[in-house]
Amino acid sequence: MFEPTIKDIAKICGVGVSTVSRAINDHPDINPETKEKIMSTIREYGYVPNDSARNLKRVDAKAIAVLVKGIANPFFINMIKVIEQECKKKHYAMELSHIEADEDEVDVAQKVVKEKRLRGIIFLGGLFSHSEEKLKKLSVPFVFSTVGSIPENISKNIYSSISVDDRKESARMVDYLISLGHTQIAILVAEAMEESIGKLRLEGYCDALRAHGIEIHRSLICQTRNELSHFSMENGYLSTKKLLERGEMFTALYAVSDALAIGALRALHDAGLRVPEDISLAGFDGIGMANYTVPSLTTMHQPVEEMAKDTTRLLFDIIAKKTKHQHITYEAELMIKESTAKRP
Amino acid sequence: MFEPTIKDIAKICGVGVSTVSRAINDHPDINPETKEKIMSTIREYGYVPNDSARNLKRVDAKAIAVLVKGIANPFFINMIKVIEQECKKKHYAMELSHIEADEDEVDVAQKVVKEKRLRGIIFLGGLFSHSEEKLKKLSVPFVFSTVGSIPENISKNIYSSISVDDRKESARMVDYLISLGHTQIAILVAEAMEESIGKLRLEGYCDALRAHGIEIHRSLICQTRNELSHFSMENGYLSTKKLLERGEMFTALYAVSDALAIGALRALHDAGLRVPEDISLAGFDGIGMANYTVPSLTTMHQPVEEMAKDTTRLLFDIIAKKTKHQHITYEAELMIKESTAKRP
DNA sequence: TTGTACGCGTTATCAT
């Protein structure tokens, strides 16, 4: 298989490499005829410029990277889609990278920044426990989107963040359950989420109970300690099953993600419990699927589209030096659906 | 921000660039002390080699690309995960790329091949209508995994394929529905799938009906003509709703993907129809979620793990020239769950 | 408008 380079094309066309380069990159200083001739040979020979070589030279690579921790979480799929669209509008390329649970996202970010000549990074999900020093080594601006709590000791001037107030919104959800008369409210948290968003949502849960003078029972805090994907339905199913087997008494179950809730829904059903007649069930995130379950899921809906759009715009603005780093918090919306009801 | 290069590191350590290169790449010919010294300065200065430059030189980039068409389809998420794991085992890097519905996967493949120095490609999903000529321009081996029908006129020696026999398995599902006594069986296909897997599954549906002497009613073939993601629950929901509004008579509904089926399930519920008492519902794919719906979904389960593993292994074997191109077909498994029952 | 020559950061080859 012959893989032509820019030199080959130049030789074939009987022109210099720079002329070919000009043709490829839509430079103005070129004779339209020459350009057409070059472009046609390029098509003929199936020439594709080597991006590695390009990036080596270029300074303005019009590309950003999106680093996702936990791609299995359906919540992110939508965000990625919207970010992709926004990038396209701006004619930016988007490098999508999936970070393993045990990988360090900042290390990966550094690698990616070097690899491509990209201009910015979006971190999606994951927990956050990096040193300021390490972060500072990232030479391009970055935005944390729906990432858990970022330590206070890290200067807010070196990064941007986009998220809902997980603790507050979580408390609101539990408030709502309490307003329905529930006092025995179990919560489902994946243990591995402890350091991240899960922790915040758990704290919100505690806040709400405390505010209403309801005792917090350790036994109702169901922290899964398994190898399963933290946001998976399977995890929700198995954990709820265990909770039920332990014989805990509760009239409401709050899962800190919709995926967990969907698994829980089935576990409750299997145990012969009706939702919401016997047990109220609530989720968090507002993924599309929550609307299609039977019963549909009461959840705290994050404005995904808006958040994803703003994430991208913010990053582009920072790249263009139109703005400094920002920290935007969004209001989540309590979506009351069929899975919750007054305490029986 | 100072971004050290290999030269800088060499200068700082008072050694030549080649020595640094040897240290980085675990070459044998290097004094352990020198290596240690170099590695420590590398850590100190946060040096990360520029992959673009590396790829420019390297011939053996130990990397493959996975090009996914329709990343929103939950079915692919698992496949990607498994492929990722297999790559890791082989110490291969994996480049994940999402192809837009309107993008040409082969063009993207060509670009990616040039960009990285990768050794192979996995195509996941999508339809297939490329010319042999264009395919031949891909200089690395590729495997089509769960891609729709590949035209007969393309030589089977230039590519590998991994999939179930969509037509046959689809027919099996419809056979099963017929065996339950159903004769008025509606089918849900996304129109955009027409040229790909959806077409095959539709043909299987027709095959089965014909084999049993059941007339095929155009009105029961629900081909959605919307902009929605072909495999989305929303699509399934809206299409089923329309089907019901048209007042079509049927006792079973077969959705050609589980995601569609889940949307359909809700639409049936909203119409006051009980599944499976009033209507039997069946899906295809066997995604995890199908187990957590109420009722759980009867579906044709594809051996995802096995297929993903074999896809990766096959590609690696071809790269290593251990084997020629192969075309493997898997048996799908009919998973009879709660959503189907005898005709009322 | 076009061509020549240099350098981007790295690895591989060849000396030493």
Next chain:
DNA sequence: ATGATAACGCGTACAA
């Protein structure tokens, strides 16, 4: 064991 140097494919001053 180590260092100098030539590629890799491309973009871009600069010269023509």
